[in-house]
Amino acid sequence: MINCPKCSSEALVETPALGNIPLDVCPGCSGIWFDKGELEALLKQSQGGDSADLALINPGAEGLECPRCKNKMSRGGLVNPLLLVDRCQSCGGIWLDPRELALVRKLLGLSGGPSEVTVDRPAAVPAAPPAPDVKSTLLKLVAAAGAILGLIGVSFEMYLYFSPAAAVSHSPSAGLSVAGVLLFAGGIFVLNREK
Ligand SMILES: [Zn+2]
Ligand SMILES: [Zn+2]
Known part of the structure; x- marks a missing residue:
């Protein structure tokens, strides 16, 4: 279980909403966490062509904390220098805000499918019955x-x-x-x- 890098108290929920690649989505802010290779695979699946080069353009060090390995992520351009996203240089994961996911799709000329992914918080686990006194x-x-x-x-x-x-x-x-x-x-x- 990993927590949202923006709303630290929210645990990300795995959902297969975009194709068959399970994504970790925050129920609070609808941000999406892509483990290394997942965004590439998703884009490849959507485009049906070569995988895009997702190395950050002009990465800076003012990013969020990586939800996977807790290192500081870098903020830089993804595909386009104007599309700023957070990428962890240690584990290769990428964090996208819902707005950023829409921009990625737009820049890559993707159409159809959900432009935003939302998930519900998982139901709370019922507390165990109290032990007999x-x-x-x-x-x-x-x-x-x-x-x-x-x-x-x-x-x-x-x-x-x-x-x-x-x-x-x-x-x-x-x-x-x-x-x-x-x-x-x-x-x-x-x-x-x-x-
Ligand atoms: Zn969040
Ligand atoms: Zn990381």
């Missing part, structure tokens, strides 16, 4: 266990209370009942809060 899960388990224990305790007390006196030997304990109710209520409360 171990602490929260553990708390829920403890709360559930507490609620169940409380329920069992209360049920046992109820059983003792409502059973015929002769059937059971001990009487219900108020303290155990209260503890059971509190455990149950506390467990349910925590479970609801942690949802």
Whole structure:
């Protein structure tokens, strides 16, 4: 992935919009990055003849930063001294503004096909679902266990209370009942809060 030399936060998007040579186009400014040989191949494909000589005419050093190798590109004439483009002298790539692409086509007498290439930003990659919170899960388990224990305790007390006196030997304990109710209520409360 390479970033636009003009809008540094935009990543170039590969598109086959011009012939079968994949181009890297900026979704922000619609500038086009040609790796070494790509523009030559595109022009050759369009013209069906000899490849054009794309060495820069009167290159100067005030160009943009190369999106591929980060070296300073040179700004100079492409085909015609008046058609100024940015070319990286290290990797041979060429950066064209949308306006410059139209001029290249005009100068070379090319007609037909899109005069401008635009691309959409790629859809954002959906974020991964958050990892389950171990602490929260553990708390829920403890709360559930507490609620169940409380329920069992209360049920046992109820059983003792409502059973015929002769059937059971001990009487219900108020303290155990209260503890059971509190455990149950506390467990349910925590479970609801942690949802
Ligand atoms: Zn851009
Ligand atoms: Zn470069």
